[in-house]
Amino acid sequence: MQNSSRLITILRICSFLVLLYSLSMPLPVFVGLLFGEHHLHGFLITFAFAFIAGLLGWQLTGRDEMNLKTRDGFLVAVLFWVIFSAISTMPLYLDSRLGLSLTDAIFEGVSGITTTGASVLDDIDHLPKSILFYRAQLNFLGGLGIIVLAIAVMPFLDIGGAKLYQSEMPGPMKEEKFTPRLTDTARDLWMIYAGLAACGMVAYRLAGMNWFDAVCHSLSTVSLGGFSTHADSLGYYQNPAIELVGGTYSILAALNFSLYFLALHRRSLRPIFHNSEARFFMLIISLVITLVCLELARTQTFALPQAFVHGFFQTASIMTDNGLGAAHYPDWPAHIVILLLGASFFGGCVGSTAGGIKAMRFLLLYRLSSQEIKQLIHPDAVFRTKVGRHSVSDRVIRSVWALFFLYIFFSCAFVWGLMIIGHDFATAFGTVAACINNMGVGYGDTAAGFGPLKEPGKWLMCVAMIFGRLEIFPILIVFSRTFWRF
Amino acid sequence: MQNSSRLITILRICSFLVLLYSLSMPLPVFVGLLFGEHHLHGFLITFAFAFIAGLLGWQLTGRDEMNLKTRDGFLVAVLFWVIFSAISTMPLYLDSRLGLSLTDAIFEGVSGITTTGASVLDDIDHLPKSILFYRAQLNFLGGLGIIVLAIAVMPFLDIGGAKLYQSEMPGPMKEEKFTPRLTDTARDLWMIYAGLAACGMVAYRLAGMNWFDAVCHSLSTVSLGGFSTHADSLGYYQNPAIELVGGTYSILAALNFSLYFLALHRRSLRPIFHNSEARFFMLIISLVITLVCLELARTQTFALPQAFVHGFFQTASIMTDNGLGAAHYPDWPAHIVILLLGASFFGGCVGSTAGGIKAMRFLLLYRLSSQEIKQLIHPDAVFRTKVGRHSVSDRVIRSVWALFFLYIFFSCAFVWGLMIIGHDFATAFGTVAACINNMGVGYGDTAAGFGPLKEPGKWLMCVAMIFGRLEIFPILIVFSRTFWRF
């Protein structure tokens, strides 16, 4: 009965999460009421459904046993994103004003909760405020899911939270000593996340947005989700200050949140500026920004000051996988766009809401490759791989390599999948970069939005978004035979 | 004086190789005379120049000291390909009938000797026979260079041949016990290479080619070079038998040549069919062939029997990085072409003339990735990575991962380089796949030949071809600071 009791416990956790998530549904209703809307039943139905389903599940599963194994965390992680995606879809599908097909509603829901920010909606400027706010909230809660839920909720349910946290964010996270009591950490990270969102909101407001837009864009930037309240995204404002805020804010949101925690704790910026991953991330993003700005100027796409503003904002937005846009960037020279799409595979730091393969892993791959060159020159020397002051174990190295390989492999497979459906190569590459990296801006057919994506392509990209968000392994694990050999 | 004496020894080796190479120049002259040509001075000048330069270098460097270090092999390997490329260029540049610019002549020369087989020449059908034969000979000698020179010439010069052999073909080559006396092995491999070429020649002749074409195509197929005597490549013949021979022959040439050696030695096919890499290669190429044939039939590009013939031949030719073409394959549905171009990164087996990352490495990456999934499920278990009956050392694993990462990284960099020069994304991807994998058939602007490539693009692709042929590391090593810290 061990195994069925484990399944029941997993069900119990999911029920609890659903219950918790249902409580977010009234928020867009309040926003809608504030703006005098009347068609808010979609949110209310979803609220009622999720609340009752969660409560029932929670009650029926009892609470006597909590004997999960570490690996059950993978199943919880996968179920978490799948169930939350399904619930997120409901208000969008139920709102007749949007006129979304089930496929489109699911795509938009998955895109929101995975903080991808790819949208199938057109005429975004004229959507009801409740829907606009709800989309931003999806991004925000999805980001929260990535950073906090795994460490805040899981320990409360008495699971090996630290372990699950590692599975959610595999990679060398332990550079700085950082294991105080988990609930405290979770609360602090939550505060940082919310604080960063509040700062961003004020900054956007000061730069020229109205309050509603500032709130929505702030929620979607801190989570690097990238849903906007305008079809032209930040390009709508034609305002360099807003782009500078958006770019800076994207970069800040792409740093490891535990660095802010340490910085606050020690009242010093040293933890941020002395962190190898953060430094590497800053170095690479500066290089790409410089390259993009120079190329924008060289190709005379923009005059110099604009080239700098647009180049800085768009690179920061795409490379961190935020995905806000401006200045009609898909019309820029193709080599710049492809460079940006390629850079989206880099992403941000581990422990942020950024997508992609992430800076820490590239830093490690770079170190290992240079080490290999030295090793071939000095075949008998013994090298140790270090990141920061700590040497990296073979275990972590193997894990990072394998992720890199699988990431490339599945990206190629998804590109090919979109091509077999009938999209051209550039569209397929851009769309897969947008989805697997949870970046959200496409190219070619999907440059102006993901509506033109063919129906099976939308389903495939839902899979890609969840693959990317979970960093591939949890899904392969849940579908492996070894996993079910309890 | 240690170091300067090492440099002198390296110079001596290179001189010897140049001397040896010069002896191949009279061959196309004979072919030209046979077909009544008169403009053969290009070959004769090259012969005289290379012979004298080689002899002088050989004489002037003396022979007292031979104290090379293992790592000098990298420099020899790089110099070998660069010097041979330069010499190969001469007859093409000197022949006024071709009217090639220096850039074009260099591209054609590098392409030939690296067994890439990408051509800037148009109107290939009407080229002088001496030139057509010379191009096939370039492929053949380039292939010989890859397989044999490193083990046949180096021991004669008293260098650590085995070590260099490893550097030329990094990767787990030691699955089967295979270290008899090197000169014997080299001679045997040479016999196998020549024997395979002879069989291929007869097969092509029987399938319907004339003797001249059969000789040229045989030389360029056994080396997986892919230069043809016709602009339409094998498509010229409109003959299924020739395509079936070409496909089968490509696959046979992409197997590890030491397996043939073992098979001959033991008078049994077991070494081939029991070799893990060969089995994996057969499995993957069968899968891709099936996929391509099915897609050709589904998209009604061809009726069933033609779909099979063309699908089999073109997949075998591109995936093994041979690069002979037929049936106007660049006009096939884009997703099939992109699949083939992607498959060219797979290549053939280690120890063949195939390009790409090679089957053994993908087998290892696949094993390591599945192992990682099991490891995450059972965090405390200890897994050993096995290929065949032998477990693979961490050293080899690190080396393979690093090559994979660098291969992807430089492929992306080359694609971006071609785009900045002004080529579109599909052309850039196809051209880089053609060059870095030494495959030789492009896409988009380069589908019909590499003439339309812009001048800096041609230079960049020369670099890509040499990068691919040397499997990246030797070049990075020679340009690293560590290497020159003698």
Ligand SMILES: [K+]
């Ligand atoms: K995003």
Ligand SMILES: [K+]
């Ligand atoms: K080739």
